[in-house]
Amino acid sequence: MTQTxxxxxRSLVLLLLAVAAALLAGAxxxxxxxxxxxxxxxxxxxxxxxxxxxxxxxxETVSLSDDSLRVxxxxxxxxxxxxxxxxxxxxxxxxxxxxxxxxxTVSYQVVSADSHPVAGAFTFSIGAPSAxxxxxxxxxxxxxxxxxxxxxxxxxSYAGFIVLAGGAAFTLACWxxxxxxxxxxxxxxxxxxxxxAATLGLLLLRGSYTSSGKFGDVFDLELLxxxxxxxxxxxxxxxxxxxxxxxxxxxxxxxAYAKQIEGGAEGGDAEGEDAEGEDAAAEKESRDLAFGLGxxxxxxxxxxxASWAMAEHASTGxxxxxxxxxxxVHLLAVAAWLxxxxxLLVALYRAPAGTPLDATAVRRFSRVAFGSVxxxxxxxxxxSWRQVGSWSALTGTRYGQLxxxxxxxxxLLVGVxxxxxxxxxxxxxxxxxxxxxxxAAAAGGAGAAGTEGAPDAVETDGATxxxxxxxxxxxxxxxxxxxxxxxxxxxxxxxxxxxxxxRQRAAxxxxxxxxxxxxxPNRSGLRRSVLAEAGVAVVLLAVTTVLTSTEPGRTEEExxxxxxxxxxASATGTVTLDMPFDTGGEDGKGVVRIDxxxxxxxxxxxxxxxxxxxxxVFDVPEVKVAFTLESQDIGPLPVVPDHITxxxxxxxxxxIPMAGEWKIAVTVRTSDIDQVTVDKNAQIG
Numbered sequence: 001m002t003q004t005x006x007x008x009x010r011s012l013v014l015l016l017l018a019v020a021a022a023l024l025a026g027a028x029x030x031x032x033x034x035x036x037x038x039x040x041x042x043x044x045x046x047x048x049x050x051x052x053x054x055x056x057x058x059x060e061t062v063s064l065s066d067d068s069l070r071v072x073x074x075x076x077x078x079x080x081x082x083x084x085x086x087x088x089x090x091x092x093x094x095x096x097x098x099x100x101x102x103x104x105t106v107s108y109q110v111v112s113a114d115s116h117p118v119a120g121a122f123t124f125s126i127g128a129p130s131a132x133x134x135x136x137x138x139x140x141x142x143x144x145x146x147x148x149x150x151x152x153x154x155x156x157s158y159a160g161f162i163v164l165a166g167g168a169a170f171t172l173a174c175w176x177x178x179x180x181x182x183x184x185x186x187x188x189x190x191x192x193x194x195x196x197a198a199t200l201g202l203l204l205l206r207g208s209y210t211s212s213g214k215f216g217d218v219f220d221l222e223l224l225x226x227x228x229x230x231x232x233x234x235x236x237x238x239x240x241x242x243x244x245x246x247x248x249x250x251x252x253x254x255x256a257y258a259k260q261i262e263g264g265a266e267g268g269d270a271e272g273e274d275a276e277g278e279d280a281a282a283e284k285e286s287r288d289l290a291f292g293l294g295x296x297x298x299x300x301x302x303x304x305x306a307s308w309a310m311a312e313h314a315s316t317g318x319x320x321x322x323x324x325x326x327x328x329v330h331l332l333a334v335a336a337w338l339x340x341x342x343x344l345l346v347a348l349y350r351a352p353a354g355t356p357l358d359a360t361a362v363r364r365f366s367r368v369a370f371g372s373v374x375x376x377x378x379x380x381x382x383x384s385w386r387q388v389g390s391w392s393a394l395t396g397t398r399y400g401q402l403x404x405x406x407x408x409x410x411x412l413l414v415g416v417x418x419x420x421x422x423x424x425x426x427x428x429x430x431x432x433x434x435x436x437x438x439x440a441a442a443a444g445g446a447g448a449a450g451t452e453g454a455p456d457a458v459e460t461d462g463a464t465x466x467x468x469x470x471x472x473x474x475x476x477x478x479x480x481x482x483x484x485x486x487x488x489x490x491x492x493x494x495x496x497x498x499x500x501x502x503r504q505r506a507a508x509x510x511x512x513x514x515x516x517x518x519x520x521p522n523r524s525g526l527r528r529s530v531l532a533e534a535g536v537a538v539v540l541l542a543v544t545t546v547l548t549s550t551e552p553g554r555t556e557e558e559x560x561x562x563x564x565x566x567x568x569a570s571a572t573g574t575v576t577l578d579m580p581f582d583t584g585g586e587d588g589k590g591v592v593r594i595d596x597x598x599x600x601x602x603x604x605x606x607x608x609x610x611x612x613x614x615x616x617v618f619d620v621p622e623v624k625v626a627f628t629l630e631s632q633d634i635g636p637l638p639v640v641p642d643h644i645t646x647x648x649x650x651x652x653x654x655x656i657p658m659a660g661e662w663k664i665a666v667t668v669r670t671s672d673i674d675q676v677t678v679d680k681n682a683q684i685g
Contacts, residue, residue, distance in 0.1 A: 035059045035555065036120060039106070043122035046661070046681055048578050050099040050126050054080070054106055055092040059555060060316060062091070062110040062118065063230065065211065069093040074102035074132045101127030105134040109211065113316040115232040116549060117210045128681060146218070150209045153201045155545040160195030162541070164246065165301040165332070166339010167191060168253060172293055173368065174340070175347065175361035179258035183350035184343060191339075192250060195304075196243050203227065203236045235311035242303045249297055257293060260286045305331035312548060317555065318386050330379040337372035338537045340365050345534050348527045362526070366421055373414060380410075386554070393553030400553040402546060409540040413533060420529040575599040575682045579666060585674030589613055592666050592678065594625070599684050601656050608641050608649040610668065617647025622669040625651075629660050636665065656684050 038057040041047050054071050064084050071080040071093060080093045091110075104126065109119040123132070167188040171178040178184045207223030208214055217223055227233040305328045314320065314327035344365055347357040384403060394400035574597040582589045595607040608625065611617050628635035634657065641649035656662070662684050669675035 035118065035551065036108070039122065041124040044124065044683070046125045046127075046129065046683060048127070048576070048680065050095060050097075053092045053094045054124075055090055056106070056108055057090045058110070058112075058118070059089065060113050061086075061089050062112055064091060064110055065226070068108060068110050070107045071095060072105045072107065072134045073099070074104070074130050074134070076132075076134050079104055099126060101125075102130035103132045105132065111210050111230070113231075115230075115311050116551075145215055146205055146208045150202065150205045151545065151549065153198045153205060154549070155542060156194055157198035157202065158541055158545060160191045160193075160198055161304055161331070162335045162339040163191030163342055164188060164195055164339070165191075165297075165304070165335035166337070166341070167343040168250070168297055169301075169336050169368075170340040170343040170365060172253065172290060172297065174364040175357065176257075176261050176290070178343070178347060178351075178357070178361070179254055180262050181347065181351055183346050185254050187343060187346050188250060188254075192243065192246060196240070199236055199239050199243070203233065203240075206230075206232060206236070231315075232311045235307045239304060239307040242300055242307070245296075246300050246304070249293065249300055252289075253293055253297075257286070257289050260289060301332060301335065302328055305335075313387065313552065314383075317552065323383070323386060326379050326382055329375060330383065333372040333375040333379065337369050337376070338541070340368060341530065341533055341537060345527075345530045348530060369417060370421075373417075376410070387552035389554035390557065393557045397551075397553035397556045399547065399550045399556065402543060402550060403553075406540065406543050406547060409536060409543060413536045413540060416529055416533045416536060420526060420533060575684065577664060577680045577682060579678040579680055581666075581668050581676050581678050583668065583670045583674035583676045585671050587618075588670045588674050588676075590618070590620075590668075592623070592668055594664055594666060596654070596664075596682070596684070599682070601659050601684070603652075604654045604656060606639065606641060606651045606654045608651075608666070610647045610649075619643075619646055620668055620670050621672075622667075622675070623649050624667040626665045626667075627654075627656065628663045628665065629658060630663060631660055632658060634658065635662075659684060 035058065036056060037059050040055040041051060054069070056069065064086065067082070069080070069084045069091060070078065073079045078096075079099055080095055082093070084091060084093045086092070102125065103123050105121055105123050107121040109117065112118050167184065171184060171188075204218050204224065206227045207220060208217040211217070211223065228237065306324070308331060309315065309324040309327035314323040317323070344357075344362070347361075351357045388394050388397075388400050388403065394403065574595055576596075577594045578591055579594070580589075580591050590613060591611050593609040593611070595609075597605045597607075606625065608623055609617065610620055610623065623641060625639045625641065626636035627639070628637070637655075639651050639654055641651040644650050660683075661681050663679050663681050665677055665679035667675060667677045
């Protein structure tokens with residue numbers, strides 16, 4: 001890498017991370033799958049008397065806590081007993097007896113089956129609407145600082161898993177010698193540390209994320225205990241246990257296995273029958289260990305991927321038994337591609353000359369990446385159909401729009417990968433330019449020490465290339481030997497001067513290695529294209545993180561349709577009003593009931609029932625009804641029902657010209673001189 005390349009790379013990485021953070025910060029509070037589709041009483045309804053309970057129906061089963069459903073009176077007092085219960089997707093809370101007339105607020109805060117908080121509120125009225133002192137602030141669950149930190153933790157956990165699983169797979173399957181490279185070791189270990197830290201953070205944030213949204217509740221042990229009893233909490237704990245197994249895997253991979261690979265490389269230089277036998281035994285032992293690491297690594301990686309699949313979108317909705325395994329395969333393919341890509345990028349920029357990244361390893365990864373893309377295409381197509389289901393949901397919902405952005409980024413990533421594949425194909429046909437050899441000789445003459453290995457381009461296939469590599473090494477080695485002898489003589493006279501010369505030789509050697517490595521135009525082109533791939537992958541991962549916390553398009557449309565059907569059914573159902581009356585005369589007390597069906601604009605059937613206070617029906621001389629829409633100055637519209645039987649009057653074809661809140665007035669006459677008019681409001685249409 002040139003002196004100016006490193007700052008450019010760091011600036012690009014910081015810019016991409018800033019874009020990812022902006023995407024996460026701009027994400028709305030998470031809500032997925034579960035949506036309120038109906039309620040009893042429905043939103044905005046005016047009921048005659050207080051119901052025994054308030055029921056809410058969601059599009060799927062949800063999780064309740066002690067304070068998930070609340071009903072608040074006009075002055076903000078609790079109107080429910082706090083005894084929330086549920087059957088299926090319908091949940092209810094019992095109301096206190098003797099509630100006065102007025103407007104009541106229903107507030108709910110639950111957790112959907114795929115782990116996301118769902119919150120909201122609506123009002124209904126008893127008797128007649130009234131002023132209310134209740135102000136329902138924007139729901140904090142899933143939003144605010146805690147929501148942002150939780151989203152950041154989700155992003156970090158995905159990134160850590162991809163680097164951990166993909167980096168280990170790259171070294172094991174494509175570049176075994178990379179297990180001894182410090183930069184690669186640090187990369188994979190950083191993936192493990194990131195995933196572990198993010199999982200612990202999510203476990204602590206989970207309680208506040210799904211309830212109060214207050215940062216102070218992050219360390220509430222009671223909330224943490226409740227989280228551990230949930231599906232998401234169990235998944236996070238399982239992930240931590242699997243990470244302990246992953247730590248053992250990393251220790252063996254970069255410990256025993258790396259030593260075997262290094263020992264095999266050194267043993268290959270030895271001669272003789274005994275050396276050949278030892279090499280064969282060591283090679284067999286290395287293959288056996290690699291096979292064991294491969295099987296164990298796949299099991300651990302699949303378990304980690306399942307900790308997401310079993311607690312999020314794939315675990316609910318359509319075909320969960322198929323969706324969860326598909327999601328595990330999808331995550332593993334993502335890790336193999338993007339995690340291997342990051343490891344390749346580190347190897348291209350940071351691999352030392354003594355452990356070069358050869359063209360064979362790059363070609364192996366190219367095949368792995370191609371297979372991963374095919375798997376991603378198949379599993380992604382299934383997931384898209386399952387979560388969207390229609391063109392209208394693809395273009396008309398936030399989930400569908402984010403999915404389109406994700407697909408566009410994947411297409412861009414594949415396009416850049418195709419360019420990288422072309423550079424990969426050229427690596428084996430590259431010869432070292434003469435200018436490189438002269439630069440190497442000049443560097444060696446300036447004090448480059450030892451016969452260090454030639455660059456990757458020099459060590460690739462071809463007799464011409466090998467010959468030039470030998471000449472470069474010989475010329476550099478001769479100059480380096482002279483410099484070493486001079487340094488030895490100086491060290492005897494002045495140790496401080498010797499140390500200074502050693503530092504200079506190390507700096508010159510590092511510069512020589514960079515010059516030789518960067519001189520290959522094909523390898524430089526590959527580095528640039530892989531860096532571009534990694535940049536697109538960072539943004540893609542941010543979009544995917546937001547996507548996983550967004551309500552799927554299929555569910556959003558189904559919830560809207562169910563809510564509309566419920567609203568339509570409520571709006572066109574029978575309206576029943578009970579109105580006590582007292583004409584003041586003898587036998588003048590009773591209750592008149594009005595049934596209006598289907599309570600919509602146009603023709604309606606009306607039934608009137610008159611009963612005594614003890615509930616027995618009786619006849620009165622006359623009953624008249626009038627409808628008035630005061631907001632539009634319509635009415636009164638009189639209706640005189642026909643007497644059907646004792647205590648029962650009826651009228652057909654009662655015309656309601658406009659939807660709105662109508663006042664229904666009933667005049668009851670119990671004698672020649674005793675009559676009274678009672679009225680109530682009802683929403684019609």
